[in-house]
Amino acid sequence: xxxxxxxxSVKFRVWFFTKDEKLLGKGRVELLELIDEKGSISxxxxxxxxxxRQAWQMVxxxxxxxxxxxxxxxxGGKSGGGAFVTENGRQLIASFKALEKRVAQFIAKELKGLxx
Amino acid sequence: xxxxxxxxSVKFRVWFFTKDEKLLGKGRVELLELIDEKGSISxxxxxxxxxxRQAWQMVxxxxxxxxxxxxxxxxGGKSGGGAFVTENGRQLIASFKALEKRVAQFIAKELKGLxx
DNA sequence: TAGCGGTATTCATAAAAAAGCATAACGAAT
DNA sequence: ATTCGTTATGCTTTTTTATGAATACCGCTA
Numbered sequence: 088x089x090x091x092x093x094x095x096s097v098k099f100r101v102w103f104f105t106k107d108e109k110l111l112g113k114g115r116v117e118l119l120e121l122i123d124e125k126g127s128i129s130x131x132x133x134x135x136x137x138x139x140r141q142a143w144q145m146v147x148x149x150x151x152x153x154x155x156x157x158x159x160x161x162x163g164g165k166s167g168g169g170a171f172v173t174e175n176g177r178q179l180i181a182s183f184k185a186l187e188k189r190v191a192q193f194i195a196k197e198l199k200g201l202x203x
Numbered sequence: 204x205x206x207x208x209x210x211x212s213v214k215f216r217v218w219f220f221t222k223d224e225k226l227l228g229k230g231r232v233e234l235l236e237l238i239d240e241k242g243s244i245s246x247x248x249x250x251x252x253x254x255x256r257q258a259w260q261m262v263x264x265x266x267x268x269x270x271x272x273x274x275x276x277x278x279g280g281k282s283g284g285g286a287f288v289t290e291n292g293r294q295l296i297a298s299f300k301a302l303e304k305r306v307a308q309f310i311a312k313e314l315k316g317l318x319x
Numbered sequence: 320t321a322g323c324g325g326t327a328t329t330c331a332t333a334a335a336a337a338a339g340c341a342t343a344a345c346g347a348a349t
Numbered sequence: 350a351t352t353c354g355t356t357a358t359g360c361t362t363t364t365t366t367a368t369g370a371a372t373a374c375c376g377c378t379a
Contacts, residue, residue, distance in 0.1 A: 097218070098217070160356065167354025168354070185317065194306065255326090256367085
């Protein structure tokens with residue numbers, strides 16, 4: 088089977104780091120968005136098909152590494168509590184998605200000139 | 204601890220895919236380059252600190268998915284045999300590294316304008 | 320023809336990552 | 350006080366991934 092031009096596609100990922108530790112990537116941004124939408128870590132985890140435990144650990148790690156709270160959590164209360172994305176968190180999400188989009192456009196443009 | 208602008212860095216990876224299967228990324232390109240330099244999979248694996256088994260499997264997978272040989276192998280012979288990167292392989296390496304470099308430059312440029 | 324070093328392949332084992340389960344703490348509403 | 354759904358956490362099990370050992374094959378060289 089002969090390889091023809093256009094047979095190869097390109098994928099990419101970007102991540103935000105704080106002092107060489109991964110802060111977040113596409114998956115965690117999606118988790119943050121779902122927390123924002125659902126109002127709880129457990130509902131967001133369920134929606135993503137991941138274990139609550141893992142989602143909770145991710146949030147914990149993100150809050151620690153960011154040096155600021157990206158997600159605030161409330162214990163007990165009317166509906167048992169919940170979790171909410173802070174303004175800092177929303178800004179980080181926006182920055183990430185903006186960069187991701189621009190990189191995607193750049194790569195698409197580059198591919199036209201690259202002979203693969 | 205307050206988060207200051209510039210506290211966050213960005214990392215990225217790009218991959219070449221053929222029909223939604225990963226063909227290669229930064230690690231495999233490095234392996235190819237080492238094979239080209241050393242003339243054998245086993246020496247390249249040792250230099251990368253990975254098992255021969257894994258390196259061999261990666262080469263196998265790349266050759267299959269590329270639809271063309273990126274690495275040719277020779278059994279037996281003067282020094283027991285060896286492995287060599289084909290012209291196709293070299294071109295793919297070059298394309299990958301060129302794209303990777305351009306993306307790095309683009310992201311660096313973008314970060315100046317992005318407020319994170 | 321015996322030896323050398325690399326490719327090719329299987330099998331069992333180890334290490335690491337993810338998932339699953341169970342349970343306590345919490346606090347507003349009733 | 351009871352109920353409720355969530356956060357929070359430890360412990361066990363499962364799954365995935367990587368590693369290591371062992372073996373056969375290959376072809377040049379001495």
